[in-house]
Amino acid sequence: MTTDIRIGVVGAGLMGADHIARITHRISGAVVSAIVEPDAGRAAAAAANAPGAATFASVEEAIDADALDAVLIATPGQFHKPVLIPALAAGLPILCEKPLTPDSATSREILEAEQRLDRPHIQLGFMRRFDAQYIELRELIASGDAGEVLMIRGVHRNPSVPDSYTQKMLINDSVVHEFDVVPWLVGSPVKTVEVKHPRRNPLSPEHLREPILVLMELENGVLVDVEMNVSVQFGYQVGTEAVFSKGIARIGQPSGLQRWDEGRFSIKEHESFATRFADAYDRQIQRWVDAVRDGRLVDGPNAWDGYLVALACEAGVKALDGGIIDVERAERPAFYA
């Protein structure tokens, strides 16, 4: 394909607006041609970063107007299915922000709709798979250079969350990333999930009981612990330590300018995922655009990966109430091989 692909971005909130600016300013081979956003103020603000884009109130209107070649879905998860179904029916390639849908039953419906097409059309927005440090760690694990991987320890810390963030979102909105990236790193699916509750942070919003410690056992026996903490105050931090038979590897440490000042040593920490994973988002969108342009359509996690994550999230939500919960096993259809 020699001309730019025309992307319709659905949802012009924080993530959608970020992707619109990214596609316009940093991605080659694509333009934002349509913005689907019922809130006129948000649509207009986002359109300022997408010269020539038309705005629509629904994806069906954008499809009927032949305004797009591909769809990027950046709405909250509960609004994904009503966009995915018409976009799949129109045979459009899709990049869908996580989660695929909020539960495994609706995710299965999406898989069924996608399997009516000739090949996978949906890429999932698990951007950590495009982060240079995660890629390096995955390569180290696969190479065997550090011996066998035994344990993975993760921290996933947000400075704070809005009042609309619920207890289940600790799993469905946040740990959702670890449920994708850890099996991808280690090459083994999640077998069980358990959640432990340490002392509650008095600075957490009143309706939240957090931080939590999420323990996962993988099918190959690797044990994973993740501190999920959304009231850490000081900044945004996602870090991983892998314990091997012949050493230790760490990613996600603060880096950059080091300062010695007024008796202190400091390095600036990220304040949000938008900066921590900015390069990963760029790489993710560029790789997707390249795949759409050369006909592969998907170059990254697909809808099947999204379904496996939905199963793990369901176990994780149950585990919030106690117990060690088994993750349902699912056989990958040949369509997603």
Ligand code: ISE
């Ligand atoms: C948010 O939706 C994200 O996807 C971020 O990566 C994550 O760190 C945060 O906890 C979520 O709320």
